[in-house]
Amino acid sequence: MVTSEKQTQQTRSGRTAAEVRADFPILARQVHNKPLVYLDSTASSQKPQVVIEAMNTYYQTYNANVHRGVYTISEEATAAQERARVKVARFINARHSKQVIFTRNTTESINLVAYSWGNANIHTGDLIVLTEMEHHSNLVPWQLLAQRTGARLEFVPVTDDGLLRLDIYQQLLEQRPRLVAFTHMSNVLGTINPVQEMIAQAHAVEAIVLVDGAQSVPHLPVDVQALDADFYCFSAHKMLGPTGIGVLYGKRALLEAMPPFMGGGDMIRTVKLHESTWNDLPWKFEAGTPAIAEAIGLGAAVDYLNELGMDWVQVHEQEMTAYALEQLQQVPGLTIYGPREIGQRGGVISFTLGDVHPHDLASILDQETGVAIRAGHHCAQPLMERYDVPATARASFYVYTTKEDIDALVQGLHKALQIFTF
Known part of the structure:
Protein backbone atom coordinates (compact mmCIF):
# COMPACT_ATOMS: atom_id res chain seq x y z
CA MET A 1 0.00 0.00 0.00
CA VAL A 2 1.43 3.36 -1.03
CA THR A 3 0.66 6.23 1.28
CA SER A 4 2.01 9.64 2.18
CA GLU A 5 4.18 10.30 5.24
CA LYS A 6 1.37 12.37 6.75
CA GLN A 7 -1.10 9.51 6.38
CA THR A 8 1.17 7.04 8.14
CA GLN A 9 1.67 9.41 11.06
CA GLN A 10 -1.81 10.82 11.65
CA THR A 11 -5.19 9.27 12.26
CA ARG A 12 -8.39 10.27 10.51
CA SER A 13 -8.88 13.01 13.11
CA GLY A 14 -5.30 14.25 12.76
CA ARG A 15 -3.79 12.67 15.88
CA THR A 16 -0.32 11.14 16.00
CA ALA A 17 0.53 7.58 17.04
CA ALA A 18 2.04 8.92 20.27
CA GLU A 19 -1.24 10.65 21.11
CA VAL A 20 -3.11 7.41 20.40
CA ARG A 21 -0.80 5.51 22.76
CA ALA A 22 -1.59 7.95 25.57
CA ASP A 23 -5.24 6.79 25.44
CA PHE A 24 -4.31 3.42 26.98
CA PRO A 25 -3.77 3.73 30.75
CA ILE A 26 -2.17 0.30 31.18
CA LEU A 27 0.76 1.32 29.00
CA ALA A 28 1.90 3.75 31.72
CA ARG A 29 2.64 0.94 34.18
CA GLN A 30 5.90 -0.86 34.84
CA VAL A 31 6.71 -4.56 35.22
CA HIS A 32 9.86 -5.69 36.97
CA ASN A 33 10.76 -2.00 37.34
CA LYS A 34 10.74 -1.51 33.59
CA PRO A 35 8.17 0.14 31.29
CA LEU A 36 5.62 -2.35 29.99
CA VAL A 37 6.14 -3.12 26.30
CA TYR A 38 2.98 -4.93 25.21
CA LEU A 39 3.45 -7.06 22.09
CA ASP A 40 0.64 -9.60 22.54
CA SER A 41 -2.33 -7.88 20.93
CA THR A 42 -3.13 -10.92 18.80
CA ALA A 43 -4.09 -12.73 22.02
CA SER A 44 -5.95 -9.77 23.49
CA SER A 45 -5.74 -6.03 22.90
CA GLN A 46 -5.44 -3.32 25.51
CA LYS A 47 -8.40 -1.00 26.18
CA PRO A 48 -8.54 2.77 25.66
CA GLN A 49 -9.88 4.93 28.45
CA VAL A 50 -13.10 5.65 26.53
CA VAL A 51 -14.03 1.95 26.55
CA ILE A 52 -13.36 1.63 30.27
CA GLU A 53 -15.39 4.77 30.97
CA ALA A 54 -18.32 3.62 28.83
CA MET A 55 -18.63 0.41 30.83
CA ASN A 56 -18.17 2.20 34.15
CA THR A 57 -20.88 4.69 33.22
CA TYR A 58 -23.31 1.82 32.59
CA TYR A 59 -22.58 0.26 35.97
CA GLN A 60 -22.69 3.58 37.81
CA THR A 61 -25.72 5.24 36.23
CA TYR A 62 -28.09 2.85 34.40
CA ASN A 63 -27.21 -0.70 35.45
CA ALA A 64 -30.31 -2.79 34.70
CA ASN A 65 -31.36 -5.79 32.66
CA VAL A 66 -32.44 -5.28 29.06
CA HIS A 67 -35.63 -6.05 27.12
CA ARG A 68 -37.57 -6.75 30.32
CA GLY A 69 -38.17 -3.52 32.15
CA VAL A 70 -40.42 -0.55 31.35
CA TYR A 71 -38.66 1.64 33.89
CA THR A 72 -36.19 4.32 32.86
CA ILE A 73 -32.79 2.76 33.46
CA SER A 74 -33.83 -0.56 31.92
CA GLU A 75 -34.96 1.25 28.79
CA GLU A 76 -31.66 3.17 28.77
CA ALA A 77 -29.68 -0.08 29.04
CA THR A 78 -31.71 -1.69 26.26
CA ALA A 79 -31.19 1.31 23.99
CA ALA A 80 -27.45 1.36 24.69
CA GLN A 81 -27.03 -2.33 23.91
CA GLU A 82 -29.00 -2.09 20.68
CA ARG A 83 -27.06 1.03 19.64
CA ALA A 84 -23.92 -1.04 20.04
CA ARG A 85 -25.38 -3.69 17.74
CA VAL A 86 -26.08 -1.05 15.10
CA LYS A 87 -22.51 0.29 15.45
CA VAL A 88 -21.07 -3.18 14.89
CA ALA A 89 -23.31 -3.76 11.88
CA ARG A 90 -22.18 -0.50 10.29
CA PHE A 91 -18.53 -1.23 11.15
CA ILE A 92 -18.55 -4.42 9.06
CA ASN A 93 -21.17 -3.07 6.61
CA ALA A 94 -23.86 -5.61 7.42
CA ARG A 95 -27.11 -4.94 5.59
CA HIS A 96 -29.10 -4.97 8.83
CA SER A 97 -28.30 -5.02 12.55
CA LYS A 98 -30.53 -8.11 12.95
CA GLN A 99 -27.70 -10.03 11.26
CA VAL A 100 -25.40 -9.26 14.20
CA ILE A 101 -25.66 -11.93 16.91
CA PHE A 102 -23.91 -11.28 20.21
CA THR A 103 -22.04 -14.32 21.54
CA ARG A 104 -19.28 -14.73 24.14
CA ASN A 105 -16.41 -14.82 21.63
CA THR A 106 -15.32 -16.04 18.19
CA THR A 107 -15.22 -19.61 19.47
CA GLU A 108 -18.86 -19.55 20.53
CA SER A 109 -19.85 -17.94 17.23
CA ILE A 110 -18.26 -20.80 15.27
CA ASN A 111 -19.77 -23.41 17.58
CA LEU A 112 -23.19 -21.81 17.16
CA VAL A 113 -22.96 -22.32 13.39
CA ALA A 114 -21.54 -25.82 13.76
CA TYR A 115 -24.42 -26.93 15.99
CA SER A 116 -27.34 -24.95 14.62
CA TRP A 117 -26.62 -24.81 10.90
CA GLY A 118 -24.32 -27.83 10.87
CA ASN A 119 -26.62 -30.31 12.58
CA ALA A 120 -29.44 -29.38 10.22
CA ASN A 121 -27.46 -29.32 6.99
CA ILE A 122 -24.43 -31.62 7.21
CA HIS A 123 -24.99 -35.33 6.58
CA THR A 124 -23.06 -38.56 6.20
CA GLY A 125 -20.44 -38.29 3.47
CA ASP A 126 -20.64 -34.52 3.11
CA LEU A 127 -17.31 -32.77 2.68
CA ILE A 128 -16.12 -29.93 4.92
CA VAL A 129 -13.02 -28.08 3.68
CA LEU A 130 -10.72 -26.36 6.20
CA THR A 131 -7.06 -25.27 6.12
CA GLU A 132 -3.91 -26.27 7.96
CA MET A 133 -3.49 -22.76 9.40
CA GLU A 134 -6.71 -22.70 11.40
CA HIS A 135 -7.00 -21.81 15.08
CA HIS A 136 -8.36 -24.69 17.16
CA SER A 137 -11.64 -22.76 17.37
CA ASN A 138 -12.08 -23.27 13.63
CA LEU A 139 -10.99 -26.91 13.74
CA VAL A 140 -12.49 -28.63 16.77
CA PRO A 141 -16.16 -27.60 16.20
CA TRP A 142 -16.00 -29.11 12.70
CA GLN A 143 -14.28 -32.24 13.99
CA LEU A 144 -17.13 -32.66 16.46
CA LEU A 145 -19.69 -32.01 13.72
CA ALA A 146 -18.05 -34.63 11.50
CA GLN A 147 -18.16 -37.12 14.38
CA ARG A 148 -21.86 -36.41 14.95
CA THR A 149 -22.88 -36.60 11.31
CA GLY A 150 -20.41 -38.83 9.49
CA ALA A 151 -19.10 -35.97 7.38
CA ARG A 152 -15.47 -35.94 6.25
CA LEU A 153 -12.81 -33.25 6.59
CA GLU A 154 -10.19 -32.21 4.05
CA PHE A 155 -7.54 -29.53 4.47
CA VAL A 156 -5.86 -26.96 2.26
CA PRO A 157 -2.08 -27.24 2.83
CA VAL A 158 0.20 -24.34 3.74
CA THR A 159 3.42 -23.58 1.85
CA ASP A 160 6.81 -23.07 3.49
CA ASP A 161 6.20 -19.32 3.04
CA GLY A 162 2.95 -19.47 5.01
CA LEU A 163 0.54 -19.18 2.09
CA LEU A 164 -2.41 -21.42 1.29
CA ARG A 165 -2.06 -23.85 -1.62
CA LEU A 166 -4.88 -22.34 -3.64
CA ASP A 167 -4.37 -24.94 -6.38
CA ILE A 168 -5.24 -27.66 -3.84
CA TYR A 169 -8.16 -25.54 -2.63
CA GLN A 170 -9.54 -25.49 -6.17
CA GLN A 171 -9.14 -29.27 -6.43
CA LEU A 172 -11.03 -29.75 -3.17
CA LEU A 173 -13.82 -27.48 -4.39
CA GLU A 174 -14.25 -29.76 -7.40
CA GLN A 175 -15.47 -32.36 -4.89
CA ARG A 176 -18.37 -29.98 -4.12
CA PRO A 177 -18.03 -29.51 -0.35
CA ARG A 178 -21.08 -28.56 1.69
CA LEU A 179 -19.11 -26.15 3.88
CA VAL A 180 -15.83 -24.27 3.63
CA SER A 186 -3.65 -16.29 10.59
CA ASN A 187 -3.01 -15.69 14.27
CA VAL A 188 0.39 -17.42 13.92
CA LEU A 189 1.76 -16.57 10.48
CA GLY A 190 0.04 -13.24 9.98
CA THR A 191 -1.02 -14.45 6.53
CA ILE A 192 -3.90 -12.44 5.05
CA ASN A 193 -5.81 -14.85 2.86
CA PRO A 194 -7.54 -13.81 -0.40
CA VAL A 195 -10.96 -14.32 1.17
CA GLN A 196 -13.08 -12.57 -1.44
CA GLU A 197 -11.68 -14.80 -4.17
CA MET A 198 -11.94 -17.92 -2.01
CA ILE A 199 -15.56 -17.18 -1.08
CA ALA A 200 -16.52 -16.62 -4.72
CA GLN A 201 -14.89 -19.90 -5.72
CA ALA A 202 -16.72 -21.76 -2.95
CA HIS A 203 -20.05 -20.21 -3.87
CA ALA A 204 -19.51 -21.30 -7.47
CA VAL A 205 -19.88 -24.91 -6.26
CA GLU A 206 -22.76 -23.96 -3.90
CA ALA A 207 -20.76 -24.31 -0.68
CA ILE A 208 -21.57 -22.30 2.42
CA VAL A 209 -18.61 -20.28 3.73
CA LEU A 210 -17.68 -19.35 7.30
CA VAL A 211 -14.82 -16.92 7.85
CA ASP A 212 -12.92 -16.65 11.15
CA GLY A 213 -12.39 -12.90 11.36
CA ALA A 214 -10.92 -12.74 14.87
CA GLN A 215 -7.64 -11.34 13.56
CA SER A 216 -8.97 -9.34 10.62
CA VAL A 217 -11.82 -7.18 11.94
CA PRO A 218 -9.53 -5.45 14.49
CA HIS A 219 -6.82 -4.71 11.94
CA LEU A 220 -8.28 -4.37 8.44
CA PRO A 221 -11.28 -2.66 6.86
CA VAL A 222 -13.88 -5.46 6.54
CA ASP A 223 -17.02 -5.30 4.39
CA VAL A 224 -19.06 -8.48 4.79
CA GLN A 225 -21.35 -7.60 1.90
CA ALA A 226 -18.44 -7.07 -0.50
CA LEU A 227 -16.83 -10.30 0.70
CA ASP A 228 -20.19 -12.09 0.37
CA ALA A 229 -19.44 -14.20 3.45
CA ASP A 230 -22.26 -16.46 4.64
CA PHE A 231 -20.99 -16.35 8.23
CA TYR A 232 -18.30 -14.11 9.71
CA CYS A 233 -17.09 -14.38 13.32
CA PHE A 234 -14.98 -12.15 15.58
CA SER A 235 -14.35 -11.06 19.20
CA ALA A 236 -14.48 -7.73 21.01
CA HIS A 237 -11.40 -8.25 23.18
CA LYS A 238 -9.10 -8.32 20.16
CA MET A 239 -10.44 -4.98 18.85
CA LEU A 240 -9.95 -2.75 21.91
CA GLY A 241 -13.19 -3.93 23.53
CA PRO A 242 -13.86 -6.07 26.63
CA THR A 243 -13.64 -9.81 27.08
CA GLY A 244 -16.80 -11.89 27.21
CA ILE A 245 -18.52 -10.73 24.02
CA GLY A 246 -18.17 -11.78 20.41
CA VAL A 247 -20.09 -11.45 17.18
CA LEU A 248 -21.61 -13.81 14.67
CA TYR A 249 -22.65 -12.15 11.41
CA GLY A 250 -24.75 -14.26 9.09
CA LYS A 251 -26.80 -13.87 5.98
CA ARG A 252 -30.36 -13.31 7.04
CA ALA A 253 -31.93 -16.21 5.13
CA LEU A 254 -29.50 -18.64 6.73
CA LEU A 255 -30.06 -17.27 10.25
CA GLU A 256 -33.83 -17.29 9.83
CA ALA A 257 -33.78 -20.97 8.84
CA MET A 258 -31.46 -22.08 11.64
CA PRO A 259 -32.87 -23.53 14.90
CA PRO A 260 -31.84 -21.95 18.21
CA PHE A 261 -28.44 -22.78 19.66
CA MET A 262 -29.48 -22.51 23.34
CA GLY A 263 -32.86 -22.36 25.02
CA GLY A 264 -34.03 -20.06 27.80
CA GLY A 265 -35.15 -16.54 28.42
CA ASP A 266 -35.31 -13.83 25.75
CA MET A 267 -34.93 -16.23 22.80
CA ILE A 268 -38.60 -17.20 22.96
CA ARG A 269 -41.83 -15.71 21.64
CA THR A 270 -44.22 -18.01 23.50
CA VAL A 271 -43.67 -20.89 25.94
CA LYS A 272 -46.13 -23.62 26.88
CA LEU A 273 -45.45 -26.71 28.93
CA HIS A 274 -44.74 -28.91 25.92
CA GLU A 275 -43.69 -26.50 23.18
CA SER A 276 -42.32 -23.05 22.45
CA THR A 277 -41.94 -20.64 19.57
CA TRP A 278 -38.88 -18.51 18.90
CA ASN A 279 -38.14 -14.81 19.01
CA ASP A 280 -37.10 -12.79 15.97
CA LEU A 281 -33.49 -12.26 14.93
CA PRO A 282 -31.12 -11.56 16.53
CA TRP A 283 -32.64 -12.51 19.88
CA LYS A 284 -33.46 -16.07 18.78
CA PHE A 285 -29.77 -16.84 19.35
CA GLU A 286 -29.26 -14.77 22.52
CA ALA A 287 -30.66 -16.86 25.37
CA GLY A 288 -30.46 -15.47 28.89
CA THR A 289 -29.18 -12.18 30.24
CA PRO A 290 -26.66 -10.87 27.71
CA ALA A 291 -23.27 -9.25 28.30
CA ILE A 292 -24.78 -5.77 28.52
CA ALA A 293 -21.79 -3.81 29.80
CA GLU A 294 -19.56 -5.67 27.36
CA ALA A 295 -21.80 -4.80 24.41
CA ILE A 296 -21.66 -1.16 25.45
CA GLY A 297 -17.87 -1.43 25.70
CA LEU A 298 -17.72 -2.99 22.24
CA GLY A 299 -19.77 -0.11 20.88
CA ALA A 300 -17.30 2.35 22.41
CA ALA A 301 -14.40 0.41 20.87
CA VAL A 302 -16.04 0.63 17.45
CA ASP A 303 -16.44 4.39 17.89
CA TYR A 304 -12.77 4.65 18.82
CA LEU A 305 -11.60 2.61 15.82
CA ASN A 306 -13.81 4.69 13.53
CA GLU A 307 -12.20 7.83 14.97
CA LEU A 308 -8.76 6.44 14.13
CA GLY A 309 -9.88 5.19 10.72
CA MET A 310 -9.37 1.55 9.79
CA ASP A 311 -7.22 2.57 6.82
CA TRP A 312 -4.86 4.27 9.29
CA VAL A 313 -4.91 1.20 11.54
CA GLN A 314 -3.85 -1.03 8.65
CA VAL A 315 -1.14 1.34 7.40
CA HIS A 316 0.26 1.85 10.91
CA GLU A 317 0.52 -1.90 11.45
CA GLN A 318 2.16 -2.41 8.06
CA GLU A 319 4.71 0.21 9.00
CA MET A 320 5.40 -1.45 12.36
CA THR A 321 5.60 -4.91 10.77
CA ALA A 322 8.01 -3.78 8.07
CA TYR A 323 10.23 -2.15 10.68
CA ALA A 324 10.12 -5.24 12.90
CA LEU A 325 11.02 -7.61 10.06
CA GLU A 326 13.98 -5.40 9.20
CA GLN A 327 15.23 -5.09 12.78
CA LEU A 328 14.76 -8.78 13.63
CA GLN A 329 17.16 -9.70 10.84
CA GLN A 330 19.91 -8.32 13.08
CA VAL A 331 19.35 -11.10 15.63
CA PRO A 332 21.60 -14.13 14.98
CA GLY A 333 19.87 -17.49 14.79
CA LEU A 334 16.37 -16.08 14.54
CA THR A 335 13.89 -17.82 12.19
CA ILE A 336 10.69 -16.02 11.14
CA TYR A 337 7.60 -17.92 9.96
CA GLY A 338 5.04 -16.63 7.49
CA PRO A 339 5.04 -14.43 4.39
CA ARG A 340 7.80 -11.86 3.92
CA GLU A 341 5.73 -9.56 1.69
CA ILE A 342 4.04 -6.86 3.80
CA GLY A 343 0.95 -6.91 1.60
CA GLN A 344 0.44 -10.59 2.38
CA ARG A 345 0.66 -10.37 6.17
CA GLY A 346 -0.68 -8.47 9.15
CA GLY A 347 0.98 -7.30 12.34
CA VAL A 348 1.95 -10.72 13.69
CA ILE A 349 5.46 -12.20 13.66
CA SER A 350 6.12 -15.72 14.92
CA PHE A 351 9.73 -16.79 15.35
CA THR A 352 12.18 -19.13 17.02
CA LEU A 353 15.63 -18.25 18.33
CA GLY A 354 18.12 -21.06 17.87
CA ASP A 355 17.63 -23.79 20.44
CA VAL A 356 16.05 -21.48 23.03
CA HIS A 357 12.56 -22.72 23.96
CA PRO A 358 9.96 -20.01 23.26
CA HIS A 359 8.64 -20.20 26.83
CA ASP A 360 12.11 -19.53 28.22
CA ARG A 374 3.25 -14.88 23.53
CA ALA A 375 4.94 -18.29 23.48
CA GLY A 376 3.45 -21.70 22.72
CA HIS A 377 1.46 -23.39 19.98
CA HIS A 378 -1.00 -20.46 19.81
CA CYS A 379 -4.01 -22.82 19.62
CA ALA A 380 -2.71 -24.02 16.26
CA GLN A 381 -1.02 -27.36 16.99
CA PRO A 382 -1.47 -28.75 13.45
CA LEU A 383 0.35 -25.70 12.11
CA MET A 384 3.21 -26.28 14.56
CA GLU A 385 3.43 -29.85 13.26
CA ARG A 386 3.47 -28.54 9.70
CA TYR A 387 6.61 -26.51 10.47
CA ASP A 388 8.08 -29.22 12.74
CA VAL A 389 8.38 -26.99 15.80
CA PRO A 390 6.91 -27.59 19.28
CA ALA A 391 6.14 -23.90 19.72
CA THR A 392 7.07 -20.42 18.55
CA ALA A 393 7.47 -17.03 20.13
CA ARG A 394 5.06 -14.42 18.77
CA ALA A 395 5.15 -10.64 18.78
CA SER A 396 2.05 -8.81 17.60
CA PHE A 397 1.28 -5.15 17.04
CA TYR A 398 -1.67 -2.79 17.20
CA VAL A 399 -2.62 0.87 17.19
CA TYR A 400 -0.50 1.67 20.27
CA THR A 401 2.68 -0.08 19.06
CA THR A 402 5.71 2.12 18.40
CA LYS A 403 9.12 1.57 16.85
CA GLU A 404 10.55 1.98 20.34
CA ASP A 405 8.55 -1.11 21.40
CA ILE A 406 10.14 -3.10 18.59
CA ASP A 407 13.59 -1.79 19.49
CA ALA A 408 13.01 -3.03 23.04
CA LEU A 409 12.07 -6.46 21.67
CA VAL A 410 15.23 -6.66 19.57
CA GLN A 411 17.40 -5.54 22.49
CA GLY A 412 15.72 -8.15 24.68
CA LEU A 413 16.41 -10.89 22.14
CA HIS A 414 20.10 -9.94 22.06
CA LYS A 415 20.12 -10.09 25.86
CA ALA A 416 18.47 -13.50 25.81
CA LEU A 417 21.15 -14.75 23.43
CA GLN A 418 23.82 -13.61 25.86
CA ILE A 419 22.09 -15.39 28.75
CA PHE A 420 21.57 -18.67 26.93
CA THR A 421 25.03 -18.80 25.33
CA PHE A 422 26.90 -17.94 28.52
Missing part, protein backbone atom coordinates in the same frame (compact mmCIF):
# COMPACT_ATOMS: atom_id res chain seq x y z
CA ALA A 181 -14.33 -22.56 6.70
CA PHE A 182 -11.08 -20.62 6.89
CA THR A 183 -9.38 -17.74 8.66
CA HIS A 184 -9.18 -14.29 7.14
CA MET A 185 -5.81 -13.70 8.84
CA LEU A 361 12.53 -16.70 25.74
CA ALA A 362 9.23 -15.08 26.71
CA SER A 363 10.10 -15.34 30.40
CA ILE A 364 13.50 -13.69 29.89
CA LEU A 365 11.97 -10.88 27.83
CA ASP A 366 9.39 -10.22 30.53
CA GLN A 367 11.74 -10.21 33.49
CA GLU A 368 14.78 -8.57 31.89
CA THR A 369 13.17 -6.00 29.58
CA GLY A 370 9.44 -5.71 30.41
CA VAL A 371 8.52 -6.98 26.93
CA ALA A 372 5.33 -9.08 26.81
CA ILE A 373 5.14 -11.60 23.96
